[in-house]
Amino acid sequence: MAKTRLCIVTHTFLPHVGGIEIVTNEQSKRLIHKNYAPTIVTNRINTPKHYVVDGVPVDCYESLNTGFRLGIPYSIPTVGSFPTFTKAVKNSHIVHAHGHPYLTSLLAGRLAKLYGKPFVLTQHNTFIDYNNIFNEVEKFNDVSVGKQNLRNADKIICISSATKDYVLRLGAKPSKVQVIYNGVDLARFRPIKGKKEEMRRKLGIPKDAVVILTVRRLVYKNGVDTLLDCANIAVKKNPKIFFVAVGKGPDLENVRAQVASLGINGNFKLTGFVSDTDLASYYNLADMFVLPSKSGEGLPLVALEAMACGVPVIATEVGGIAEIPVREFGKLVPPNQPQRLAEAVLEFAKAGFSRQEEMRANVEKRFSWDANVEQLMKIYEELI
Template sequence: MGLGWFPKTPGGLERYVYDLTHTLAANHDRVELCGIDLPEVESNYPIKLTNLASANDSILQRFWSCRNNFRKTRGEKPDAINLHFALYSFPIMDILPKDVPITFNFHGPWVSESEQEVNQQKLSNFFKKWLVEKRTYQKCDRFIVLSQAFGKILHQQYEIPEEKIHVIPGGVDTQKFAPRLSAQEARSRLNFPLDRPILFTSRRLVNRVGIDKLLNAIALIKPRIPDVWLAIGGRGPLEAALQQQTKELGLENNVKFIGFLPDEDLPIAYQAADFSVMPSQAFEGFGLALVESLASGTPVICTPVGGMPEIVQQFSPELITSSRSENAIAQTLEDALLGKINIPSRSECRDYTTTNFNWDKIAQQVRTVLLSK
């Protein structure tokens, strides 16, 4: 049970579920994916897609549709059940077969993330955490988290016993994200500057991702690196405010908002950059963009938030900022761009990723947990 459909809904959870299900199917597992707004596919598609509801309906309508449509479409009993989003798992929990193990992939604290992005009423938060999240988790046999940081949240905030929690990092499609172009070729394809130091970040433009801090950091290093250029991919509710901030900081010649990047252009954008940047301020359970960038051969600068340090610490610890602050981000950016710290090569970035985050390897680890008794 997932959420939406990647790439129509380009979220981290959707991408994870898409890659996991397709990797399992490629290894000859029979996989059914249930979710919201799933497309119609041809009969020879590698996985079975079961659409349960429309995202345009109210929450109560989605609940009702999920429950009814799930019940109507049941066939033979599965060997394992893997849930990824509490809101759409909650209506079907009592319909699931009692003798099949249920594994929940915890992608983050839904309530806390909602509070970061929009102003939620206390009643809404109570409904999400206590009536949906906690009741769903109570009926699950085991959990998968993408980092120790999120395992800690799951244990402390939701009282899940540690022995039920398995830490398995996310994976990356190392065929899709690969350093096939030179930086100059990639820049030419995207009309990026050819002769300037380039930073790239691809984020949904919301509070927790820290783009405002990154813009302030660019302003701080501009006097010493006047030709630095930042490409910001993605859209979100803060886009207009961030564009205004860019103007107020006098960064019109240093920052470009490139909007939503088609999925096929994302590997090219990573290859065009000297560094990709993840300035997150909260709730970064894994940081998929980090491994996408590294698989593409581009080193990553990140803040010490969530699971990101667990990826970068053993590989290039000097590229983790000392704090989440704009001053700390600016210091690491400047040191990296001026060559004051050790920077891993393209091949080192690539080798590290293919060794540790290849989807074939990650999917088999997940499969072992799903089928354990």
């Protein structure tokens, strides 16, 4: 039986790491075993023109990446990229793009219509507050490129009810929209015996420390200022609390300087980039995970990964975060309120946590990549 060929368009892909990249990878590497033949079409950022990830071919287009240098992950495909897109769309049975605001999604959608191919669009986030002039650019982009992509799509997949509400406000037809939750790789993200002690020795963290972890790009929307203020409050009330921030980003050096200025160097470690293969070890290091986001959250994978590793989450109530079982096993607090976040951290540090197995079972039941892909295939089958 001939395989259904998929053209999957994403503005970035592995080895660049982010939510869209992980979702695209987790889905595509399962689809190749389900009578589908996906090809990823993505931005070329320090990669070969063609490469393979987990058995899935990747074709790169050339683009202007000025936004990336400013901390805004937005690429503008060049005229030279058109042959790559055209070939991929023509050779496919279905075109599936990720992200409503991207010009790459617009180009893929237009070509899909031109060549009579069904067009699927996945939306991953709500409105992102950059706290600068890019907010106005984003609003304009939403009502121009974004709305056109939503009109072009035959089906719109949203990763949470929050993202569904967002696209409906932008004018998406309700009949087109379906929520499919992301999953978590339970084989990778799990409690690992002895890893907590091993990682504490490696990082020079005391055995009796209460470790608060975050895994985030260090940018405004992810609440780095809230995190720093929270750490300053919590550490000064309980010196056994130790923060570990995994990730890089345009604000890394600024955060490093602020940690020094606050005088919390001894209780706050910035690791910089950590590879995907090592990430589970860092989750296992922690007693708690904090997610101090300001905006834009669809369904944050890092929260699911932490919970799968047995680590409770304290998060701000932003976007789709409340759709993850944070409230059941951790704590939700308002955004931009470091005092409230610190109080929750101090409360958990004092009380401890003993519901690891129950929490992991809850995540396993509700957030499965296999279930995600089964729902995705049903959409594909309806469109062919």
